[in-house]
Amino acid sequence: MRNLKREILTMVEKDLKEIEIALTDNLNPYLDIVSDVAGHILFAGGKRLRPLLMVLSARICGYKGDYDKVFSTIFEYLHAATLLHDDLVDGATIRRGKPVANSIWGNSTAVLVGDFLLARGLSIAAATGKPKVIKIIAGITENMSQGELHQLMRKGALDLPEEEYLEVIRRKTAVLFEGACRISACISNASKREERAVSGYGYNMGMAFQMADDLLDYTLDNSAIGKEVGADLKEGKMTLPVIYALKEADRNDRLRMEAIIKNTNFSVRDFKLLIKLLEKYGGIAYTKERAKNHVENAKKTLLVFKPSKTRRILEYIADYALSRKT
Amino acid sequence: MRNLKREILTMVEKDLKEIEIALTDNLNPYLDIVSDVAGHILFAGGKRLRPLLMVLSARICGYKGDYDKVFSTIFEYLHAATLLHDDLVDGATIRRGKPVANSIWGNSTAVLVGDFLLARGLSIAAATGKPKVIKIIAGITENMSQGELHQLMRKGALDLPEEEYLEVIRRKTAVLFEGACRISACISNASKREERAVSGYGYNMGMAFQMADDLLDYTLDNSAIGKEVGADLKEGKMTLPVIYALKEADRNDRLRMEAIIKNTNFSVRDFKLLIKLLEKYGGIAYTKERAKNHVENAKKTLLVFKPSKTRRILEYIADYALSRKT
Numbered sequence: 001m002r003n004l005k006r007e008i009l010t011m012v013e014k015d016l017k018e019i020e021i022a023l024t025d026n027l028n029p030y031l032d033i034v035s036d037v038a039g040h041i042l043f044a045g046g047k048r049l050r051p052l053l054m055v056l057s058a059r060i061c062g063y064k065g066d067y068d069k070v071f072s073t074i075f076e077y078l079h080a081a082t083l084l085h086d087d088l089v090d091g092a093t094i095r096r097g098k099p100v101a102n103s104i105w106g107n108s109t110a111v112l113v114g115d116f117l118l119a120r121g122l123s124i125a126a127a128t129g130k131p132k133v134i135k136i137i138a139g140i141t142e143n144m145s146q147g148e149l150h151q152l153m154r155k156g157a158l159d160l161p162e163e164e165y166l167e168v169i170r171r172k173t174a175v176l177f178e179g180a181c182r183i184s185a186c187i188s189n190a191s192k193r194e195e196r197a198v199s200g201y202g203y204n205m206g207m208a209f210q211m212a213d214d215l216l217d218y219t220l221d222n223s224a225i226g227k228e229v230g231a232d233l234k235e236g237k238m239t240l241p242v243i244y245a246l247k248e249a250d251r252n253d254r255l256r257m258e259a260i261i262k263n264t265n266f267s268v269r270d271f272k273l274l275i276k277l278l279e280k281y282g283g284i285a286y287t288k289e290r291a292k293n294h295v296e297n298a299k300k301t302l303l304v305f306k307p308s309k310t311r312r313i314l315e316y317i318a319d320y321a322l323s324r325k326t
Numbered sequence: 327m328r329n330l331k332r333e334i335l336t337m338v339e340k341d342l343k344e345i346e347i348a349l350t351d352n353l354n355p356y357l358d359i360v361s362d363v364a365g366h367i368l369f370a371g372g373k374r375l376r377p378l379l380m381v382l383s384a385r386i387c388g389y390k391g392d393y394d395k396v397f398s399t400i401f402e403y404l405h406a407a408t409l410l411h412d413d414l415v416d417g418a419t420i421r422r423g424k425p426v427a428n429s430i431w432g433n434s435t436a437v438l439v440g441d442f443l444l445a446r447g448l449s450i451a452a453a454t455g456k457p458k459v460i461k462i463i464a465g466i467t468e469n470m471s472q473g474e475l476h477q478l479m480r481k482g483a484l485d486l487p488e489e490e491y492l493e494v495i496r497r498k499t500a501v502l503f504e505g506a507c508r509i510s511a512c513i514s515n516a517s518k519r520e521e522r523a524v525s526g527y528g529y530n531m532g533m534a535f536q537m538a539d540d541l542l543d544y545t546l547d548n549s550a551i552g553k554e555v556g557a558d559l560k561e562g563k564m565t566l567p568v569i570y571a572l573k574e575a576d577r578n579d580r581l582r583m584e585a586i587i588k589n590t591n592f593s594v595r596d597f598k599l600l601i602k603l604l605e606k607y608g609g610i611a612y613t614k615e616r617a618k619n620h621v622e623n624a625k626k627t628l629l630v631f632k633p634s635k636t637r638r639i640l641e642y643i644a645d646y647a648l649s650r651k652t
Contacts, residue, residue: 029472031476033475033479034475085438085441088433088434111437111440112471112472112474112475112478113471113475114437115411115440115470116471116475118441118467119444119470119471122448122460122463122464123461126461126464128457131452131454131455131456131460134448134451134457135449135453137448138451138452139449141441141444142442142446144441144445145442145445146355146438146442149357149359149360149435149439150357152435152438153357
């Protein structure tokens, strides 16, 4: 099997290096503690997917300036801010194989450094001098906080409809991907048609990415992603594989699944049984299918642009979103 | 004695009513929980000082548009966001006489609604279409989070120098006041000289306001302000009355004060003794004096403008910052 991840990494090596430098250079705190805590989450082996999509989208839109890497940091800072706040929300203990920041520095520090990162992202957005850019960024933040809240409100809701799940992941994940791509069109002075295309690419990538992420909780040995086994379910997060299987299951199996979900201290054996039932009722396959549709749509939107190396990388990244193992 | 508060309230009655309406109208969440939690903190008898200063500063700068009340909500939303996050940080249980939001809805919800309010403030700022305005707002948020972090890092630091205290309150409080006034100059297209004047007014008001706030913890029956007795000290917050008195005290009294401060479960009797010592060594008087200087400076900066009803109200508010009992 071809190693898609390695191929992509080779093609974007220079961009990723420049993004890393920009992430360090633009943090700009006056307190060391901010660098420590932000660094703990920022430099823990993140994929830099959001800034990378922004840089590549700008390139495909013909961006000619020098600030794409600087602006791309906005999306990693916003992402890191939400991770800091979400770990508190989720009660998670491990993130990317490291203890979560709030377990080391306390809730207060994690919250405040998250606030700083949000503000930093918005300051950099303001530096574009483009009100439209800033409006989009502020809108992203509104959506993300409400998406997370929505998810929190519906913790453990066994009756969560698929539409509501889709609304939650759109707000909490897809708007950031969409915004990263859309803003690159704004700073490139791209046409409306191009802006719609990269926005569509970002939105679909975000949806696919979140679905693939939700699948990872049920399809593999979680030690590979540095999370606890069945972490989503233990937090009461109802994701698509479960939602679909619950809907499709017969009464008996449905009750078995519900019993496992309600017991947030389920055993590994229970969890394996649950995965079996998710497979039996097509929860895994259905989620893969939906994610695949989004990936196809993402690639289709790129046809607005003529073939190029950049377009190829964006297509590869779309395929990778589906096949990724971490 | 004249009732300054009542006089001011009469003069700004119409403005305050319009600010209240704007605060409700511009919140705009899609989840009810956001209205509930944000409303709990937003509509709990806050003084609306920040939006009011913004509206009055805009007026003195000759603002002619219709959006001053809308823009003024930014500062109350940002303020409410920091209160939601700070209550978590401070471990407070009561705010404005009501249980703090995180004790009712949990830390996670309080954090996320705080994030929403931050984002909402920034969205409204973006709607001004003025990058300078947005830059100021984002900068305020960076400063506030770092000011709070700074304070947190130095919790219980008996050796906190006055300069460091001043830096903390500048960032956590004064920049928001300064920003509220400065932005009114931006949206009014005021001259540089006028912008400097209202900014200076705001900065000095913020410093005076915070010093007066810190004094309240030591000068009265705290039931009047809906906080616990000695709340600041119990949280390890070293404020000017204490910093000054510790510096001035003889060895013996200094040790007595330190013993009380270190024991965060001090009795009411201990606390009364501490207040006596603060008075003995001039901590209270010195803080009052410094706050008064800021109030005088605030009023002096207004002399750039010719006498008017608006200028008089701003002067009254400056005096009130010093005399307020809640």
